[in-house]
Amino acid sequence: MAVVAKIAPSMLSSDFANLASEAERMLRFGADWLHMDIMVRGSPLSLLMIFGAYWFGFASYFVHQVKSLFFHTIFIVHFHRHFVPNLTIGAPVIESLRRHTKAYLDCHLMVTNPLDYVDPLAKAGASGFTFHVEVAKDYWQDLVHQVKVKGMRPGVALKPGTPVEEVYPLVEGENPVEMVLVMTVEPGFGGQKFMPETMDKVRALRKKYPSLDIEVDGGLGPSTIDVAASAGANCIVAGSSVFGSKEPANVISILRKSVQEAQQNG
Numbered sequence: 001m002a003v004v005a006k007i008a009p010s011m012l013s014s015d016f017a018n019l020a021s022e023a024e025r026m027l028r029f030g031a032d033w034l035h036m037d038i039m040v041r042g043s044p045l046s047l048l049m050i051f052g053a054y055w056f057g058f059a060s061y062f063v064h065q066v067k068s069l070f071f072h073t074i075f076i077v078h079f080h081r082h083f084v085p086n087l088t089i090g091a092p093v094i095e096s097l098r099r100h101t102k103a104y105l106d107c108h109l110m111v112t113n114p115l116d117y118v119d120p121l122a123k124a125g126a127s128g129f130t131f132h133v134e135v136a137k138d139y140w141q142d143l144v145h146q147v148k149v150k151g152m153r154p155g156v157a158l159k160p161g162t163p164v165e166e167v168y169p170l171v172e173g174e175n176p177v178e179m180v181l182v183m184t185v186e187p188g189f190g191g192q193k194f195m196p197e198t199m200d201k202v203r204a205l206r207k208k209y210p211s212l213d214i215e216v217d218g219g220l221g222p223s224t225i226d227v228a229a230s231a232g233a234n235c236i237v238a239g240s241s242v243f244g245s246k247e248p249a250n251v252i253s254i255l256r257k258s259v260q261e262a263q264q265n266g
């Protein structure tokens, strides 16, 4: 059975001060899902720790020539404290929006500690819970289990530089994720340029998993949708192309038609 096209405007490009009416507007224009980008940057304390760690790492390197300590310290502090250099919304905003809409809230977590968000997001009314494979290699089974127990739909995302093979175990496991989100820009900001080289991953996933929901996120719009749709993507996130258009309904319709036509031709 062919997978269904889902068009998900990214609310990152909406007017956050009018989130409920922006959501209502997108649904009226034909959106299937609302894509919610949850990004957390390091706190001032963690930034201080990063600075301290770099200083300590450099000092160790030059004074003692302890290379591994240098790289290890940078890796641990940088990657465990800071997934993206931006700060957007969290569970309280999802909860507020949920009071105004029954729509599917497709939450994309760009955080280093997704386990901490399962309970708050479930209580807030999130529908999809998509975490990044890069931060959950050691505990994804537990995470997926908890997400399902709490009534949300688990998905896994991967950055442009992450090999697609890293998500195969999560799709094939006993307790599989139900969607793979292929980042088509570096996570962190809306309005970036689509990276066509990420399409190899979409093609590989579609070939291996004909009925899997495959979402693409970043730089999608009328000029880039055809390549993503023909590679096999069926869930399309689009922020700036939809919100920046004078006719968002038209853009949503173009995205949907492209996915449907690719499926008919494929």
Ligand SMILES: O=C(CO)[C@H](O)[C@H](O)COP(=O)(O)O
Residues within 6 Å of the ligand: 010, 012, 013, 035, 037, 108, 185, 186, 187, 188, 189, 190, 191, 192, 217, 218, 219, 220, 237, 238, 239, 240, 241
């Ligand atoms: O996850 C994201 C950024 O990290 C956003 O969902 C994405 O960038 C959508 O915005 P646009 O369509 O403007 O590129």
Ligand SMILES: [Fe+2]
Residues within 6 Å of the ligand: 010, 035, 036, 037, 108, 217, 237
């Ligand atoms: Fe996103």
